[in-house]
Amino acid sequence: AALVMEEARSLGLTGAGFVWIVPGLTTGNLEQIPEAFPTGMISVVYDEWDYPLETRVHDAVGIISSAAAAMFREEGRIPDGTASCHSQSEKPEVPPSALRRYMMGVSLGGRDYSFMDDGYQVNPKLVVIVLNTQREWEKMGRWENHTLKLKFPVWPRYNSFGDMDADENHLSIVTLEERP
Structure with missing residues (x-):
């Protein structure tokens, strides 16, 4: 993931107006954050924060x-x-x-605590975390019982400069699958 983010940064795809959402496995060790990860990066991880x-x-x-x-x-x-x-x-x-x-x-x-045929939990406890300006992962939301609750909106409806005109080109999706 760090390599993808380095490439994205070199192409100017990590600044204002870009929101990166990655799965928990991509973020890896939450204590050692690669420099390539941009501030504002969002990740969805299993709830280990409040799950001792x-x-x-x-x-x-x-x-x-x-x-x-x-x-x-x-x-x-x-x-x-x-x-x-x-x-x-x-x-x-x-x-x-x-x-x-x-x-x-x-x-x-x-x-x-039910599981599906493929081994995944039917209703896992997940948290949404964001890489803040101090380069620490901050909990900002939770997915539980089929409901997403966020502390604050993550991606605004309007463009990054706060204009009232809706930005019609606001979503790009890039996927990377890393198998173990």
């Missing part, structure tokens, strides 16, 4: 145990949790992947 590690572990254990309980109620068995990656043991009677189906509709404490 202890709570994440608690939720993960809750999801797995709820799915295992549902599978046990329905089938009377669950995958063997004692298998080892280091041994050539015989094939388990119930494969660990059998639990996946029961993770599709998990709710805990009134919050939906």
Whole structure:
């Protein structure tokens, strides 16, 4: 992403009037911000800001145990949790992947933790962050329960100089896919 932003800067595409929105994986380490990232860059990331590690572990254990309980109620068995990656043991009677189906509709404490077939969470907790003038990521919004709430408007309806005439050429979309 830094290479793309360096190129964009060299072409004059990062100044006033340009808004860059990137996914969380592009921003990488939130503590080490590449110089090429322009002030005002927006990112959507999983809510680690207000989601401490202890709570994440608690939720993960809750999801797995709820799915295992549902599978046990329905089938009377669950995958063997004692298998080892280091041994050539015989094939388990119930494969660990059998639990996946029961993770599709998990709710805990009134919050939906369901997953889709492709492994993504149906309703993730996301935050919208912006790179401020002090070159720090600042939380400016949240996506939760299918609702986006922003602290302030991100991109104005009018052009960057505050004129009342609407800017008809205000959106360009560039995508970059980086596979692991």
